[in-house]
Structure formats: C-alpha cells, structure tokens
Amino acid sequence: MSLILTNDDGIDAPGIQALVKAVEISAISPNVIIAAPQDHLSGCGHQVTTVRPLTIQRRSDTAFAISGTPADCVRLSLSHICPDVKWVLSGINAGGNMGVDSYISGTVAAVREAAMHGIKGIAISQYKKRDFAFNWDNSIKWTAKLLPDLLNRPLPLGSFWNVNLPHLQQEAEPEVVFCRACTKPLPVNYRTEGEKFYYTGEYAKREKTPGSDVEACFSGKIAVTQLTINNY
Template identity: 55%
Template structure:
C-alpha cells in the first residue's frame, strides 16, 4: 500500500464475502486497501475488542483479515495499517441495513467509526427478499450508480451516508436514487418458544413501511440513501 491509497474497504460479512469483492471491482483502477474481519460479524453493532490481541492475517499487499469486528478493523486500519486513507467504504452487505438496523449493524458501525475520526464514509447494503439469491452483478451496477453521486456530494461534518440497494430482478424498472429519512419503526417482535429458550423469528420483509422512509423506498424498488448524523 502507498501513502496515497484513498479508499479503505471493510464489511461485517468477512473478508471473503462477495459483497466486498464487488465493492473492489466497482472502484476499478482507483487504489484501495481491504481491512475486514476474518469471519462473519453480522449484527455485532459497534462492538470493539479490548483486553486481547487482534491477530492480523495479510492476504495480499492490499488485503488484511482481522480477528475482530468491523469497528476494530477501522480503528486498527486508521491507527496502524493505513492511516492516510481519505474515504471508508463499508459493505456491500448481503442484507438490508435500514432504519433502526443502523444500531445493530456491523457494516454501519464501520462507517460510523470512520466518522468519529473525521473521515467521510459510506455504508452500502443489498436488501434481500427472503431466501431469494442475490445477483451480485446487479448489486455492483446499482452500487456504482450510488457511489458516482455520493463521492461528489458534500457531506457535512459528523455525518455519513447509508445506502440500501433494492432486490432488483430483470424486467423491473431501473432503480432510482432517492434521498430519504431513516425509519424509526421497530422490527417485528416474534419469538418461538423452544426447549432451549426463545428463538427470534420475525420476518424482515414484514416490518412497517412508513411513507418516505428508507424502508418504504428500498422495499419499493429504489435505492434508499440516508444521511446519518452522529
């Protein structure tokens, strides 16, 4: 890595996840470095590791796997592995991070951690309808469309972008970029009682879709963009 590397790429699905590879492909010839968890850390929120060593596995001159959380990866990257980056891009997550998901998501936490340190950041997530497979080529196309705009868009201090891509299928209208507000509606509280305890069973697609929120925009087939303030 050179001191001029502009993009730090991370995620919470792990360094081998297809969404991270798709994000690197979008950047093309623009220099980047990946510092991402060695294993999936979905739903970890903004957890950080203290009191124990963070093992780092070099994958290449441009990629490091960290035995920690997404927030750990950003903290370690900015303090040690690549302190001169200009942007932090987190994702592309395999699953939506809409509304109050931003409090639960490791993907979003990585962007938030960057913002703590004064760097512009974008979290990107791909909403998935139930068990339907994702077509990463489509994801890359719509993510590139969003990045082309957001990398040029003024970003006030102490804020970052959260992008959610719709689960687009061939034949559907082309998704449009929609700047909107994050939903504050709760996720469905559905638990099944089992001999071992209670198992969460709320269906993501059953959440409320208040008008003009990111949930309604993304579920409606467009690219939901929210500006999150610390």
C-alpha cells in the same frame, strides 16, 4: 485519494468482492485497501475489542484480514495500515440495513467509527427477498454508478451515507431516493420450546413509514440516508 473497504460478513464474503469490482468500475480511486474481519460478524453492531490482542493477516499488498470487528478494522486501518485514508466504504452487506438496523449493523458501525475520527464513509447493503438469490451483478452495477455521485456531494463532519439497494430480479435501473431513516422497530416475535425462545420476526413485515428508507427500498428504489454520529 485513499479508500478503506471493509464489511461485517468477512473478507471472503461475495459482497466485499462486489464492492471491490464496483470501486474499480467507478474509477474513484487508484489507492484502495481492503481491511475486513477474518470471520463472519453480521449483526455485531459497534462492538470493539479491548480485552484481547488483535492480529492482522496480510493477504496481499492491499488486503488485510483482521481478527476483530468492523469497528476494529477501521481503528487499525487509521492507526497502522492507512493513516491518510479519506473515505471508508463498508459492504456490500448481504441483507438490508435500513432504519433502526443501523444500531445493530456492523456494516454501518464501520462508517460510524470512521465518522467519529472525522473520516467520511458510505455503508452499502443489498436487501434480499426471501427465497430469492442475491444478484451481485446488479449490486455492482448500481453501486459503481452511485459512488461518484455520493463522493462528490457535500457531507458535514460527523456524517456518513447509508445506502440500501433493492432486490430486483430483472435487469433494471432503480431510482435513487434520498430519504430519512425509519424509526419504527423491527418485528419482535418468538417461538418458544420449553425454556428456549427462538426469534421468528419477519424482516419483510416491518412497518414501511412513508418517505423512509424502508418504504423506498421495499418499493424497488435505492434508498440513501444521511446519518450522523449526533443521532446516537
């Protein structure tokens, strides 16, 4: 089984290195290709490049840095790098991608693009509490344990998994919760300086709808939602 690993934080980001380690630990596939943006593109959504050329920089036999978006990376992977890919894994994003974040997230867009081509996918994001550092060791451990389960669960054509890991400082084994995506909007607040508007909305103050991925992740659980291209 061939896997494509990508992200929106860039090929040199610690999150994708954590994903590589998680895949190695889980031993889900010996055939893994990294095809990720050469630059940081967090929040780029499902943007694709059609009016300028894309380049592929070969970092190794199995790693490619692409001068495009996460969706571009999936497109080029399917057409030129690894046409026989069975799964696309995207992440581990440095920050949560819950609920309506999926419309904004390049991490989620990568697996959505895969789903459009009939390829299964998993987007993985690590929520971060303000003023605390990421614990990538936890991210690796939890992801490695979760991947075999998700790859073996039935997943309808056109669907994909969206995973959000909680931010826990202590060594812990958080509960995995399969839940729905929150549909409430992100906080919309701005600070003004003359004619300039600066976004000041606080991510952690978004509404936590009971039974949603936001409520689950914010309460210290691993939130897993099944999304489909039919939702968009």
